Amino acid sequence: MDLERRWRARRRAVGLMAVVTLVVMVLAVGLGPVSIPPGQVLGIIAYRLAFPFAPTPHWPAGHEVIVWVIRLPRVLLAAMVGAALALAGTTFQGVFKNPMADPFVIGVSSGGALGAVLSMVLGLGRGWGQYAVPAYAFAGALLTLGAVYLLARLDGKLPVITLLLAGVAVSTILSALISLLIFMARQRMEQVVFWLMGGFVAARWSSLGLALPYLLLGSAVLMRRRRELHLLILGEEAAAHLGLDVEPTKRELLAAASLLTAAAVAVAGLIGFVGLVIPHIVRMLLGADQRWLLPGAGLAGACGLVLADLVARTAMAPAELPVGVITALTGGPFFLALLVRRKSSGR
Numbered sequence: 128m129d130l131e132r133r134w135r136a137r138r139r140a141v142g143l144m145a146v147v148t149l150v151v152m153v154l155a156v157g158l159g160p161v162s163i164p165p166g167q168v169l170g171i172i173a174y175r176l177a178f179p180f181a182p183t184p185h186w187p188a189g190h191e192v193i194v195w196v197i198r199l200p201r202v203l204l205a206a207m208v209g210a211a212l213a214l215a216g217t218t219f220q221g222v223f224k225n226p227m228a229d230p231f232v233i234g235v236s237s238g239g240a241l242g243a244v245l246s247m248v249l250g251l252g253r254g255w256g257q258y259a260v261p262a263y264a265f266a267g268a269l270l271t272l273g274a275v276y277l278l279a280r281l282d283g284k285l286p287v288i289t290l291l292l293a294g295v296a297v298s299t300i301l302s303a304l305i306s307l308l309i310f311m312a313r314q315r316m317e318q319v320v321f322w323l324m325g326g327f328v329a330a331r332w333s334s335l336g337l338a339l340p341y342l343l344l345g346s347a348v349l350m351r352r353r354r355e356l357h358l359l360i361l362g363e364e365a366a367a368h369l370g371l372d373v374e375p376t377k378r379e380l381l382a383a384a385s386l387l388t389a390a391a392v393a394v395a396g397l398i399g400f401v402g403l404v405i406p407h408i409v410r411m412l413l414g415a416d417q418r419w420l421l422p423g424a425g426l427a428g429a430c431g432l433v434l435a436d437l438v439a440r441t442a443m444a445p446a447e448l449p450v451g452v453i454t455a456l457t458g459g460p461f462f463l464a465l466l467v468r469r470k471s472s473g474r
């Protein structure tokens with residue numbers, strides 16, 4: 128009975144998180160230099176989607192442009208990226224059994240950043256328009272993932288320690304190359320640095336279309352494999368005794384989490400602390416069972432990054448702060464408090 132009660136309580140908690148996330152997203156679409164009531168936001172969305180119950184347009188034409196063209200794709204992209212980073216961070220922490228692991232731990236983000244910086248500094252893909260930087264960032268992330276995997280592979284297996292070491296080494300080299308490119312192309316420094324800080328200034332429906340297939344694929348794999356991830360936390364030997372095919376499962380989980388990271392970096396730049404802090408917050412609320420932790424972390428990541436983006440675009444309006452600055456300023460102190468708490472409890 129206790130197990131059944133805990134199961135129901137977790138189901139209610141995840142359902143409540145989903146409702147809160149949707150409410151936050153609607154409010155975020157309406158808030159800004161021009162405030163639009165939530166009812167009008169929902170009405171505009173229903174009208175543009177041609178829902179049968181959609182109201183007859185009674186709002187200013189400018190409000191429809193603000194909601195549908197500017198804010199809605201930005202809020203949706205922030206939610207998708209937040210969910211992706213939180214899911215990836217939860218997976219890496221589970222596979223590596225390391226609370227300090229985050230989506231950037233094996234160097235995928237550095238590869239994406241290098242691809243983006245190369246595109247901006249060297250003018251690669253000029254004929255691709257707004258797709259150039261995300262495309263090169265995504266390609267750089269995937270190439271880095273392949274390189275790290277080949278370096279870490281040992282006799283057909285993927286040892287966790289070797290993978291971490293290879294990721295750190297590759298990430299360090301790529302970060303040095305990024306710094307060198309910035310130094311050599313000072314005229315592009317502002318554009319490059321702002322992109323590296325992360326944000327959704329350029330978010331459009333096309334950005335959603337670019338990232339959505341990879342985000343859906345990576346999320347679907349992780350959600351389908353969350354039971355196996357839960358077994359891996361017990362240890363690879365224990366998981367194998369319970370019937371888990373460890374190596375293929377580990378590769379699939381790491382590939383899916385890296386795919387999410389690559390897609391997020393490609394469309395939003397480097398946004399830290401979401402994948403590191405959100406899993407810890409949700410773990411305190413729902414426990415360590417990955418069957419609930421993964422969906423809860425995805426929802427919390429989406430809600431958290433939508434709020435961070437809202438602060439970034441309204442705190443100093445009309446100027447806009449990089450979202451990565453907001454997540455660092457809020458996530459950093461929280462993580463320090465968490466470390467102090469663990470230290471005081473002796474764990």
